[in-house]
Amino acid sequence: MRRVILLAVFIGGIMLACQDAAFLDDTQTTNLNEGTVFADSTYATQFFFGIFEDIGFDSDPGRFSDGNAFSPARSGGLDGGSDEAEPRAIPTITTNVQFATGTVNSVIVSKDAWDVCYRNIRRTNQFLKHIDITPFQPALKTQLVSETRFLRAWYYAILLKHYGGIPLIGDTIYSPNDKILAVRNTYQECVDYIVSECDIAAANLITRPVARDHGRIGAGACKALKARVLLYAASPLFNGSGFAPEPLTSIVGYPTADPNRWKLAAEAAQAVISLNAYRLHVNNSPPGEGFYEEFVAKDFQSSNAYSGTILERVATDGNYEERLWQPPSRGGGQGGAYPYHDLVNAFGMANGKAITDPNSGYDSQNPYANRDPRLNNSINHDQSLMPAVLQGPRVPIDIFLGNYQGRQAGQDAVRAGTPTGYYVNKMLLRVIVANGFITGPASRPLMRYAEVLLNYAEAKNEFDGPTQEVYDAVEAIRERAGLSPFTLAAGLSKDAMREIIRNERRLELAFEGHRFFDVRRWMIADQTENQTMTGMEVVRTDSTASYNVFNVRKHNFRDAMYFWPIPYAETAKSPELLQNPYY
Structure with a gap:
């Protein structure tokens, strides 16, 4: 599957280098056109897999660049x-900096x-339009559709969570000379359309493709996307918040609130859980190893492979995330953001307490000891x-100022390699570094079972209060995290449980593209994004160490954002x- 996708991306990139408005026109170098592409099974397959190429762009940890x-x-x-996290400083003022x-x-x-x-x-519409002329077996056509x-x-x-209601174009394929009427559909129309498409797609797919079919879309992914969209649709920003004046009121959300939308979201997530196709990978030797x-730890041939991953951007082995996130001494620092100390403080202790x-x-003088794994x-x-x-034995990295056992502060130090005193470690393989020739699993999860829970x-x-089912879902996450005890206090109020779930x-979902949108749909971004973010400076000598919090950047938020x-x-x-x- 991975080799097929890479081939498709390479060839599909050449085929699609032309503007969409001039789809596969005849040129001096090729006779390919719309008819010949879809009448050939190889070209049609390559075109199909080309649609996968951008599937994870919005949560890419290196999404924003100078455009080169x-x-x-x-x-x-x-x-x-x-x-x-703090954006990496480059000469261009990128969109993440603009939001910060x-x-x-x-x-x-x-x-x-x-x-x-x-x-x-547009590509999906092109493929669906021509599926009848592709020389595929009927069963494969049904799957591909x-x-x-x-x-x-x-x-x-993706469009909906960025902009609210957007123009739905149905199966239309516009040509260069067509007048495109870009009228935005209501938020409800967009939600209903996405949910309907997920339901239709799920009906003809197996639950979870594995082994050689790993990386394909399954019914579980369709149901998980439906659950995510309905969760957003039930959230405060989109439920009679009064955020937008007319004529935008029904475009960026529902004009009135309805608590039953929480019920629909819970039922959609329960439908994924009831598939019994996914599980949290629990291994607490040592705590949090799972x-x-x-x-x-990915095994492509096992039927249990990726049991906690529902959808991912499949890639061959590499070190893309390592190059983005690891310290400079390991070849990193090439485009990833740097965690804030404020996020570090959100992690509790191994005993589950804040x-x-x-x-x-x-x-506070040994701040990283006995923390949430x-x-x-x-x-x-x-x-x-x-x-x-x-590749070799693991040794401590030095992100400090001063001397410690004869070691001077180096390129990884705070204010040298990192503006916050931290680097991202999530999704990185422990035995490879970015400046080596050894690579590891490079696929990146887009939907996980932990998110569904x-x-x-x-x-x-939100609909029923902190029932036993709510406790069970949250405690399952905390158990897999390696907390001991992982149980929550009995008798929590809805408000108290809400804060626990949000934390x-x-x-659990840090650096996976969720936090930016979560604080917005909860309508708390005016608090979380209107503060001075901090970093950690460690000063060591041969006999002492001090931990000093310092200001990194003042974030500013306005309602338009x-x-x-x-x-x-x-x-x-x-x-x-x-x-x-407000724009």
Whole structure:
């Protein structure tokens, strides 16, 4: 599957280098055209897999760059536009920096969400239009149609969470001379369309493709996307929040609130759980090892492979994330963002208590001891263990100022290699470094079973309160995390459970593209994004160590930033395309 996708991406990139408006026109170098491509099974397959190429672009940890197609300077992903991480400094002011500083507007915002999604929606429509002439067996045609409809729903869902209601084009394929009426559909129409497409796609797909079919779309992925979209649809921002004046009220959300939307979201997540096709990978020897292994210990031939992963961007072995996130001494620092100390503080202790709890055992002079195991598996801090050179024994990295056992502060130090005193460690293989020739699993999860459990817990708690089912879902996450005890206090209120669930999402799903949108749909971004973010400076001598918190960047948030602005180039050429509120 991975080899097929790589071949498809390579050949598909050549085929699709032309503008979408001039689909596979005859040129001096090829006789390929729309008819010949889809009448040939090899070309048609390559075209189909080309639609997968962009499936994970929105949560890519190196999403934003200076635009250089050959050697881009990257500033990180959406984590750098939220309270998770500080963007990497590059000469270009990228969109994540614009969101962090409150300066984003429709002229300078990245067009990637709009362009990439509609480009691929057009591709799905092209494939569906010509499926009848492709020389595939009927069963394969049915499968490919269902997978394509999922992909179309997937790209619409990305548009929806960025902009609110967007134009739904159905099966239309516009030509260069067509007048495109870019009228935005209501939020409800968009949700209903995506949900319907997910239901239709799921009906003709197996639950979870494994072994040689690993990486294909299954019914479980369709149901998980439906659950995610319905969770968003039930959230405060989209439920009678009064955020947007007319005529945008019904475009960016439902005009009135309805608590039954939480019920629909809970039922959709329960449908995924009831498949019994996924599980959390629990291995607490040592504590939290299962959390690490879910991202990197991958067996393509096993029927249990990726049992906690529902959908991912499949890739061959490599070191892309290592190059983005590892310290400079290991060849990293090439485009990933840097975790804030504020996120580190959100991780509790191994006993499940918050570090602010006086009974937690937290020691400010030994701040990384006995913490939630997800902290070390997600973030590298001073004295974290990493391979020494290329591949070898793990040794402490030095992210400090001063002298310690004869070692001087080096290129990895705070304010040298990292502006916050931290590096991301999530999804990185412990035995490889980016400056070596050894590679490891490079596929990146896009939907995980852990998210489904948290989706279910949130929706169920909002509709029914903290029932036993809510406790069970949250405690399953905490058990796999390696907390001991992993159980929650009995008799929690709905409000108390809500805060626990939100924090669990912050920790469990860190650096996977969720936090940026979570704080918006909860309508708390005016709090989380309006504060001065901090880092950690460690000063060591031969006999002492001190831990000093310092200011990194003041984040600024304004109400307009609950949504992305539609790119000015789009609204300028289509006056009927209404801009989002306050831009």
